[in-house]
Amino acid sequence: MNVYFIIAYRNILQRRMRSLVLAVAIVVVSLVFSLLLALVQGVKNTMIGNGTALMTGHLNIAGFFKLSQSSANPMVTKYEPLLEYAKTQIPEADIIVDRIKAYGKVISETDSVIIPMWGVNMDQESNVLGRLEIDKDANGKVLGDLFQLKDRGTMALFAVHAKKLKVSIGDMVTVSIPTQRNINNTKDLKIVAILKDVGMMSQFNAYMHSADAREIYQSKADSTGQVMIYLKDISTLKTVEARLRNDLSSKGYRLMDKDSAPFWMKFDRVAGESWTGQKIDITTWEDETSFLKWIISLLSALTFILTIVLSIIIAMGLINALWMSVKERTTEIGTLRAIGMQKSKVLWMFMLESLILSVSSTAVGLILAAIICQTLNAIALPIQNEAFKLFLMTNTLHFAFGLPQALITFMSLVTFFTLGSLIPARQAAKLSPIIAINQS
Amino acid sequence: MQPIILENVIKNYLLDKIQVPALKGIDLKIDAGEFTVIAGPSGSGKTTILNLIGCVDTASAGKVVVGGKETGTLSEKQLTDLRLHTIGFIFQSFNLIPVLNVIDNVEFPLLLQNTLSPKERRERVLKFVDRVGLTQYAHHRPSELSGGQRQRVAIARALVTRPQIVLADEPTANLDSVTGQNIIDLMKEINQTEKTTFLFSTHDHSIMNQARRVIRLHDGKIQANA
Numbered sequence: 330m331n332v333y334f335i336i337a338y339r340n341i342l343q344r345r346m347r348s349l350v351l352a353v354a355i356v357v358v359s360l361v362f363s364l365l366l367a368l369v370q371g372v373k374n375t376m377i378g379n380g381t382a383l384m385t386g387h388l389n390i391a392g393f394f395k396l397s398q399s400s401a402n403p404m405v406t407k408y409e410p411l412l413e414y415a416k417t418q419i420p421e422a423d424i425i426v427d428r429i430k431a432y433g434k435v436i437s438e439t440d441s442v443i444i445p446m447w448g449v450n451m452d453q454e455s456n457v458l459g460r461l462e463i464d465k466d467a468n469g470k471v472l473g474d475l476f477q478l479k480d481r482g483t484m485a486l487f488a489v490h491a492k493k494l495k496v497s498i499g500d501m502v503t504v505s506i507p508t509q510r511n512i513n514n515t516k517d518l519k520i521v522a523i524l525k526d527v528g529m530m531s532q533f534n535a536y537m538h539s540a541d542a543r544e545i546y547q548s549k550a551d552s553t554g555q556v557m558i559y560l561k562d563i564s565t566l567k568t569v570e571a572r573l574r575n576d577l578s579s580k581g582y583r584l585m586d587k588d589s590a591p592f593w594m595k596f597d598r599v600a601g602e603s604w605t606g607q608k609i610d611i612t613t614w615e616d617e618t619s620f621l622k623w624i625i626s627l628l629s630a631l632t633f634i635l636t637i638v639l640s641i642i643i644a645m646g647l648i649n650a651l652w653m654s655v656k657e658r659t660t661e662i663g664t665l666r667a668i669g670m671q672k673s674k675v676l677w678m679f680m681l682e683s684l685i686l687s688v689s690s691t692a693v694g695l696i697l698a699a700i701i702c703q704t705l706n707a708i709a710l711p712i713q714n715e716a717f718k719l720f721l722m723t724n725t726l727h728f729a730f731g732l733p734q735a736l737i738t739f740m741s742l743v744t745f746f747t748l749g750s751l752i753p754a755r756q757a758a759k760l761s762p763i764i765a766i767n768q769s
Numbered sequence: 770m771q772p773i774i775l776e777n778v779i780k781n782y783l784l785d786k787i788q789v790p791a792l793k794g795i796d797l798k799i800d801a802g803e804f805t806v807i808a809g810p811s812g813s814g815k816t817t818i819l820n821l822i823g824c825v826d827t828a829s830a831g832k833v834v835v836g837g838k839e840t841g842t843l844s845e846k847q848l849t850d851l852r853l854h855t856i857g858f859i860f861q862s863f864n865l866i867p868v869l870n871v872i873d874n875v876e877f878p879l880l881l882q883n884t885l886s887p888k889e890r891r892e893r894v895l896k897f898v899d900r901v902g903l904t905q906y907a908h909h910r911p912s913e914l915s916g917g918q919r920q921r922v923a924i925a926r927a928l929v930t931r932p933q934i935v936l937a938d939e940p941t942a943n944l945d946s947v948t949g950q951n952i953i954d955l956m957k958e959i960n961q962t963e964k965t966t967f968l969f970s971t972h973d974h975s976i977m978n979q980a981r982r983v984i985r986l987h988d989g990k991i992q993a994n995a
């Protein structure tokens with residue numbers, strides 16, 4: 330075995346207590362970092378999982394129709410050729426559905442809420458909306474059946490809205506929606522299912538029959554809200570999106586500029602523009618859920634701040650320990666220099682010490698993190714705090730610990746600690762060989 | 770093999786912005802294969818001379834030639850290489866690597882040189898460990914050895930690369946007189962069989978008497994060069 334490695338390794342063993350404390354500290358920071366990364370990824374996964382069931386395809390052909398300059402209707406008129414295009418020209422697609430968009434008030438006897446709503450065709454939705462969980466009441470009774478949305482005059486609400494409106498299955502609500510001609514059309518709908526909340530996203534969705542939505546808007550059967558395309562492999566998203574843009578624009582469709590926002594945040598802007606007629610808006614799941622991006626950003630920021638603070642503290646400990654090691658070993662280093670070891674080798678010998686410590690401890694931290702993630706995912710730890718549920722967009726804690734999380738943790742920590750160890754290692758390399766001879 | 774040559778060597782140390790003269794014009798030639806002692810009272814410049822010849826320090830003025838090279842003209846890196854290939858060091862406090870056993874300590878300079886095959890290296894190391902009589906202790910760490918045994922390891926380490934010159938600054942100062950005498954005997958024996966140049970400093974008169982040549986220093990100058 331390489332003698333530098335042996336010296337470094339044995340010196341670590343020699344200073345057992347100091348090394349152990351450092352190793353434990355590095356294990357902890359590697360564990361914390363990778364767990365947080367896994368949590369962020371878990372939230373991201375839940376977000377895309379829920380988001381793509383609730384309000385968006387991986388890729389959407391959406392848009393606005395403007396009857397007059399000041400109007401803005403979130404719809405795609407004459408959508409059949411577009412649907413046909415999606416079905417025949419996008420081989421990457423797995424599922425294709427279309428939904429009507431609505432935005433208005435849901436009124437009960439006691440209260441009302443303003444929410445974006447979807448007119449759905451349940452025949453298409455079994456693998457999309459059908460994935461959502463139905464809420465249970467206090468006695469464990471399942472609150473309705475989502476597939477009753479196949480019947481006209483029905484509505485499914487999330488628990489958060491049902492609670493606010495004080496309605497349950499079988500109750501009637503009135504949906505009131507402002508239409509193109511700036512009058513409010515209303516329709517009475519029966520609640521057939523209460524959906525279990527999925528954090529913040531539940532606040533922005535409710536569902537009715539697509540024909541009811543068309544009726545309220547008095548729109549024709551050849552118009553829809555958006556064609557939602559689900560890909561077999563989400564990594565093809567960017568290429569498919571680019572192709573879609575190209576194809577539609579060469580077919581003569583007018584495309585809206587890319588604007589990463591959900592449709593209900595685009596009304597004002599579109600209403601302020603002077604064009605009329607139909608424009609197509611091609612959006613991705615990221616655009617449609619971008620109003621929740623801040624949660625991911627905040628979580629990521631917290632992860633990095635916490636990790637950086639911890640890492641700096643530990644790097645200081647590591648630097649200090651190596652510094653002490655250099656002090657204790659001045660004669661030894663001087664001797665090595667005297668008998669012909671180059672400065673660069675001395676530097677390497679000390680870096681190796683920190684490398685061995687950080688590589689092995691980070692690896693242990695990662696193994697622990699993998700075990701902890703597996704265990705916690707298996708017990709599906711329920712989140713008790715309502716605010717956390719809202720914030721993390723899930724009811725049970727979910728960690729997604731994979732190769733990217735492990736690699737990010739490993740690379741960044743090992744690099745950071747190795748760079749830190751350069752400071753004392755350079756100090757060691759600077760020592761003069763004279764000290765080996767002059768000490769007595 | 771080239772002799773060691775010092776020509777009008779001056780060495781000043783800077784201590785709190787004051788120049789402290791340590792060597793005040795040394796002229797000296799040491800031929801290959803000599804067994805020479807540098808003697809002199811404390812502060813006379815023995816260590817300073819050895820530092821210059823050992824290429825761990827350079828002269829303030831004058832010429833120092835070691836292994837055919839003028840050390841003042843060499844870079845730090847070249848000096849290190851010169852030390853590795855032409856000089857063996859024996860230190861007063863032995864200065865072994867504490868975490869390595871006898872064999873590994875002796876092998877270390879060969880690993881730095883990286884010229885021998887693993888098999889040749891191993892044979893060479895075992896030969897020198899045997900030469901200093903420590904075969905039995907080959908796998909002991911320095912902390913498990915006596916002072917005399919440690920200095921033997923140091924001698925093996927200094928010799929294992931077959932250097933032209935072995936330098937030793939008071940190699941027996943930390944040893945009792947009997948052990949010290951054994952070490953000197955060993956060095957002498959190796960000097961005769963291997964033709965290695967030995968140059969060492971000492972305070973011990975009985976050891977001085979055994980040297981073939983004694984260079985007496987006083988106040989940074991050579992007083993007697995017998």
Ligand SMILES: Nc1ncnc2c1ncn2[C@@H]1O[C@H](COP(=O)(O)OP(=O)(O)OP(=O)(O)O)[C@@H](O)[C@H]1O
Binds near residue numbers: 784810812813816818
């Ligand atoms: N690093 C230094 N800085 C300043 N002065 C030094 C330094 N090293 C040596 N000196 C001075 O140089 C002179 C010669 O010192 P040197 O160590 O060569 O003497 P020595 O003969 O080896 O003495 P000793 O027998 O005590 O080891 C002394 O006056 C000493 O104080």
Ligand SMILES: [Mg+2]
Binds near residue numbers: 816817
């Ligand atoms: Mg001295």
